[in-house]
Amino acid sequence: MKRLVNLKPRPATRWLLGALPFALLALLYLGLSSQRLADNPSDRLLPSPATMAESFLRLASEPSARTGARLLWSDTFASLERLFAGVAISAVLALVIGLACGALPLVRAKLSPLVTVVSLIPPMAILPILFIAFGTDELAKVALIVIGVTPFLIRDLQGHALRVPAEQWVKAQTLGASSWQLILRLLLPQLMPRLISSVRLALGSAWLFLIAAEAIAAQEGLGYRIFLVRRYLAMDVILPYVAWITLLAFLIDQALAWISRRGFPWFHAEEKDA
Amino acid sequence: MSQTPLLLARGVEKRYGDVPVLERLDFRVDAGEFVTLVGASGCGKTTLLKMLLGTERPSRGELLLEGAPLPDEPGVDRGVVFQRYSVFPHLTALDNLVLAEEFALAPLTARLFGAARRQARERAAANLAEVGLGQAMARYPYQLSGGMQQRLALAQALTMRPRLLLLDEPFGALDPGIRLEMHALITRLWRERSLTIFMVTHDLREAFTLGTRVWVFDRLRHDPQVPDAFGATITYDLPVAARTKATPDIPSPLIKESHA
Ligand SMILES: Nc1ncnc2c1ncn2[C@@H]1O[C@H](COP(=O)(O)OP(=O)(O)OP(=O)(O)O)[C@@H](O)[C@H]1O
Ligand SMILES: [Mg+2]
Numbered sequence A: 001m002k003r004l005v006n007l008k009p010r011p012a013t014r015w016l017l018g019a020l021p022f023a024l025l026a027l028l029y030l031g032l033s034s035q036r037l038a039d040n041p042s043d044r045l046l047p048s049p050a051t052m053a054e055s056f057l058r059l060a061s062e063p064s065a066r067t068g069a070r071l072l073w074s075d076t077f078a079s080l081e082r083l084f085a086g087v088a089i090s091a092v093l094a095l096v097i098g099l100a101c102g103a104l105p106l107v108r109a110k111l112s113p114l115v116t117v118v119s120l121i122p123p124m125a126i127l128p129i130l131f132i133a134f135g136t137d138e139l140a141k142v143a144l145i146v147i148g149v150t151p152f153l154i155r156d157l158q159g160h161a162l163r164v165p166a167e168q169w170v171k172a173q174t175l176g177a178s179s180w181q182l183i184l185r186l187l188l189p190q191l192m193p194r195l196i197s198s199v200r201l202a203l204g205s206a207w208l209f210l211i212a213a214e215a216i217a218a219q220e221g222l223g224y225r226i227f228l229v230r231r232y233l234a235m236d237v238i239l240p241y242v243a244w245i246t247l248l249a250f251l252i253d254q255a256l257a258w259i260s261r262r263g264f265p266w267f268h269a270e271e272k273d274a
Numbered sequence B: 001m002s003q004t005p006l007l008l009a010r011g012v013e014k015r016y017g018d019v020p021v022l023e024r025l026d027f028r029v030d031a032g033e034f035v036t037l038v039g040a041s042g043c044g045k046t047t048l049l050k051m052l053l054g055t056e057r058p059s060r061g062e063l064l065l066e067g068a069p070l071p072d073e074p075g076v077d078r079g080v081v082f083q084r085y086s087v088f089p090h091l092t093a094l095d096n097l098v099l100a101e102e103f104a105l106a107p108l109t110a111r112l113f114g115a116a117r118r119q120a121r122e123r124a125a126a127n128l129a130e131v132g133l134g135q136a137m138a139r140y141p142y143q144l145s146g147g148m149q150q151r152l153a154l155a156q157a158l159t160m161r162p163r164l165l166l167l168d169e170p171f172g173a174l175d176p177g178i179r180l181e182m183h184a185l186i187t188r189l190w191r192e193r194s195l196t197i198f199m200v201t202h203d204l205r206e207a208f209t210l211g212t213r214v215w216v217f218d219r220l221r222h223d224p225q226v227p228d229a230f231g232a233t234i235t236y237d238l239p240v241a242a243r244t245k246a247t248p249d250i251p252s253p254l255i256k257e258s259h260a
Helices: A011-039 A049-061 A071-103 A105-120 A123-134 A138-162 A166-174 A179-216 A222-232 A235-263 B045-053 B093-105 B114-130 B146-158 B176-192 B204-210 B252-258
Strands: B007-016 B019-029 B034-039 B060-065 B078-081 B164-168 B197-200 B213-219 B232-239
Touching (some): A049 A071, A049 A235, A071 A105, A071 A138, A071 A179, A123 A138, A123 A179, A138 A179, A166 A179, A166 B078, A166 B146, A179 A235, A222 A235, B007 B045, B034 B045, B034 B204, B045 B078, B045 B164, B045 B197, B093 B114, B093 B146, B146 B176, B176 B197
Parallel strands (some): B019 B232, B034 B213, B078 B164, B164 B197
Antiparallel strands (some): B007 B060
């Protein structure tokens, strides 16, 4: 008998193992939902899959009476725009600061304490400040994501920048690299896949900040919709929206993973599961 | 050849805080010598290489490269191969070799384009073929064996034609068979290119087969109460009669014979 740690699932088995928890959850929901609906057909708490599909399709295809937009798509578009803007700004900021801190001891000495302190501020606590400073439109929501996510990215990248082996720094200098060239050809390419993996980790918090900001002040957006229909206990909208957000998050995560594997094969060479 | 030695050390001493690591280093090394450094672990061999590289400075005394004080940061006049992490993991073998030329020719972008790029790649390919990596040009370091990685590291260290080549246990992690191949390679490169080499090794046989000169590091003075009271120095400086110096004026037939 092999040790447990050496037993690896085959691809088909692995797929099944991954799908099993989902199937169990779905079964559990179906059981509970049909039971409640049998007791009370107008129950709103655990709507049947058919009701949810119907509501979801309605939001996706019928123009809203008030704005004329198809709500699912306008919500999705608004949310993704904020999410991408926030995460992109964070990533660029983190990359620039991470590169500077990682490469230049002079910058590191100046910036590190600041980054450490800023990263300890709970972003949600300053959301009111953001609304006061930037108004309640797009800027405040993007700013919340940026403030919430950037310090984490900077600290992560700076850590990785400092872990580039000293031997490589020395070697590059013996090949004649200037400081700028060291950043460009040694540090930047080695940090890019790190940035992608940090962003993948940070996307969870980015969604959290996005939905929180949308819940408080917005006219459209996935988070806004969920918190709006909560008043009517419209679980038939909330649950599909949550599933939709999860699907979007999953697709973004997989897209980033794919880009990283394609662009930086050397980075993924040591990973256990590709 | 000029009168000034390639490398001169005068009363060099290195201490970390209060702990002396190396002391009383006085030596002279001429162009074409192959110095091998042996000694117990922790006696300061790597520290000496670091001072030659410029990543550490002597606490006292001076190191002169061709009569001028050694620069206190790494530069193209001193090439290096470490036991590990000597090549860039994010570049293919070929790109690893092209890199130095890109640094030299493209200060701003550190990348070459068009004809310059093609020529640089051709030169790099020739250099790779010379160290036996002709078939592995498109591979990343993680796709190379340990021996191939060190061949790549050697070829890379030589791209800028350094005055000194510093090797810190470059073959320490390799199998005995591969190690012999590497000995043949380094001997050939040393002779063909008239290199001056400093090589740290833990293998005495390696030290005596490769070096023209073997330096043995040890502590001369010892205080049983305070083991760290004194630093190590070069206790023996042994010439190896069987090895001739790689000076440019060696007649070429001799060169051809000796690496057969
Ligand atoms: N940055 C440092 N700070 C303090 N002490 C150091 C530092 N670097 C090295 N030392 C000390 O200097 C001594 C010599 O180290 P060095 O790495 O030169 O030894 P070595 O001869 O290369 O050993 P090995 O054969 O194991 O590689 C060791 O005692 C080590 O603890
Ligand atoms: Mg050492």
